[in-house]
Amino acid sequence: MSRDERSALQGKRLHKIVEYVYHNVPFYRNKLQELDIRPDDIQTIEDITKLPFTTKKDLRDNYPFGLQAAPQSEIIRIHASSGTTGNPTIVGYTRKDIGVWSECMARCLTAYGVTRDDIFSVAYGYGLFTGGLGAHYGVEHIGASVIPAGTGNTEKHLKLIRDLGITGLACTPSYALYLAETMDKLGIRKEDLKLRVGAFGAEPWTESMRQEIEARLGLKGFNIYGLSEVMGPSVSYECQMQNGSHICEDHFYPEIINPVTLEPLPAGQTGELVFTTLTKEGMPVLRYRTRDLCSLLPGTCDCGRTEVRMGRIQGRSDDMLIIRGINVFPSQVESVVLSMPEFAPHYMLVVDRVNNLDTLQVQVELRQEVFTSTFDTPAAVDELEKRLAAKLKSVLSIAAKVQLKAPGTIERSQGKSAHVIDKRKL
Amino acid sequence: MTIHQLSIFIENRSGTLIKVLDALKEANIQLIATTIADTAEYGILRIVCAEPMRACEELKKAGIAVAISDVFALQLDNKPGSAADVIKLFSLAGISITYIYTFLLRGKGILVFRTDNTDLAKKTIEENQLPYIAEADLTDWA
Known part of the structure; x- marks a missing residue:
């Protein structure tokens, strides 16, 4: 499809989606009416700049189904991702949405060179997280054999990779490296495996990580990008050129904006990535601010695809951390710490990467007043530690190691970012 | 006590x-x-x-x-087996000991222990007339 043809298609779809949300989502109708915009004012893709933005906060404020456009009877799947407070972001998918998602995922896998002859292991988390099922449906859509490995049980997974002759692997890049570590431990050589293609994403990674994964697993590793608010994995993907990730822009229209002025930026400039879903029925979003900082690459790709490419994610315009593929906000930790009277309202998140796996340590200060006679044994202190760890696990969806600190020992911080020490070298 | x-x-x-x-x-x-x-x-x-x-x-x-x-501090005879003899009394009374340690006070062995069953421990000490030290013994020490 030529760029002009696609622009025309995008314009038509944009008009349709604006009309759709105007009539089905009170939140958007109100926003559009405030701006005095009628669906008929939106006719071409260039008109998109007239539309209001959607933020994570909007999703949170309208928890759980406020932004859902389709009636519940049409929703066949619901995923959830973490929010900045206790409420997760709920995303419902219609049958058509699942079809589009599978199609986009198949598009990614095809670009990686996956065919129906491949045996493909999906080692993203299955469950509320979109990674597992998203990749799973794409592999099935192509007709390759899918192994729903999920995360954990790494030794058994490696045995299957070897014994079944698994050729493809989808997981986080850090898990790929963890697999490599485990191979070394078990004495499995890459020559014993038939792996040839990897789809890696859900967390930022670097070119040097790619080289290491490719060298140790004996495959070619491709980036995959996505977010549940827009769809899930398959929003963009690398082709064989591995020079930026092509965006499935017939379904997800990208813009780059200045995160401060909210003005659109020209191709090539780095800013915040914004997506509008052009075809989604369950929970469409207009100009959703991803908070991911990157650029859209100008020019055409040598592979021949005309879909625009996005560069590597260079950072975030908020304080969200991605730990083992899971979104973590310092404010989530804060809400837990504040809910327990034993702790002072000071905390620190220490993120590191040990043996290629992200680790999260949460440091909290004991409050002097609550350090009473019951706390004269490690067993009592450990119990408190365990209680906090369990609460954190249930709110964050990932395990955090708790470290108790003496009163007054955590640095008093100004601003949110001062609550985080990220030691990962990315 | x-x-x-x-x-x-x-x-x-x-x-x-x-x-x-x-x-x-x-x-x-x-x-x-x-x-x-x-x-x-x-x-x-x-x-x-x-x-x-x-x-x-x-x-x-x-x-x-x-x-x-609050912990108990009992005075021990300075001879082998005295700690065992004392602890045995608490053990027989069904008292769990959370932790113990010992130190010397004016040349006498002192056994410190903590239990969650304070009342029963006090009773055991009284019944067996075990010599214990009080806070005043510590203040005078210097």
Whole structure:
């Protein structure tokens, strides 16, 4: 499809989606009416700049189904991702949405060179997280054999990779490296495996990580990008050129904006990535601010695809951390710490990467007043530690190691970012 | 029948222990016995000292996580087996001991222990007329 043809298609779809949300989502109708915009004012893709933005906060404020456009009877799947407070972001998918998602995922896998002859292991988390099922449906859509490995049980997974002759692997890049570590431990050589293609994403990674994964697993590793608010994995993907990730822009229209002025930026400039879903029925979003900082690459790709490419994610315009593929906000930790009277309202998140796996340590200060006679044994202190760890696990969806600190020992911080020490070298 | 023991939370990193000891020195508090229950990341420092209540206040002022625990302190005969004989009495009474340690006071062995079953422990001490030390014995010590 030529760029002009696609622009025309995008314009038509944009008009349709604006009309759709105007009539089905009170939140958007109100926003559009405030701006005095009628669906008929939106006719071409260039008109998109007239539309209001959607933020994570909007999703949170309208928890759980406020932004859902389709009636519940049409929703066949619901995923959830973490929010900045206790409420997760709920995303419902219609049958058509699942079809589009599978199609986009198949598009990614095809670009990686996956065919129906491949045996493909999906080692993203299955469950509320979109990674597992998203990749799973794409592999099935192509007709390759899918192994729903999920995360954990790494030794058994490696045995299957070897014994079944698994050729493809989808997981986080850090898990790929963890697999490599485990191979070394078990004495499995890459020559014993038939792996040839990897789809890696859900967390930022670097070119040097790619080289290491490719060298140790004996495959070619491709980036995959996505977010549940827009769809899930398959929003963009690398082709064989591995020079930026092509965006499935017939379904997800990208813009780059200045995160401060909210003005659109020209191709090539780095800013915040914004997506509008052009075809989604369950929970469409207009100009959703991803908070991911990157650029859209100008020019055409040598592979021949005309879909625009996005560069590597260079950072975030908020304080969200991605730990083992899971979104973590310092404010989530804060809400837990504040809910327990034993702790002072000071905390620190220490993120590191040990043996290629992200680790999260949460440091909290004991409050002097609550350090009473019951706390004269490690067993009592450990119990408190365990209680906090369990609460954190249930709110964050990932395990955090708790470290108790003496009163007054955590640095008093100004601003949110001062609550985080990220030691990962990315 | 019990004495006050200081229980102090200290992190496992250099400088934390000396902060506690300096605060006690500053307050002119005489240490009598110390022991530490250590874990991989922190320790609970237990201190028997003269004027434990004042010591506790001083430590709190210095921003240290400190608590007062009531522990029993029995005087032992200085001969092999005396600790076993005493503990056996509590064991027979069905009393669980959380922790014990010993120190010397004026040449006499002192066995310190903590139990959650304080009433039964007191009864056992009375019935067997076990010699215990009181807070005053510690204050006079200096």
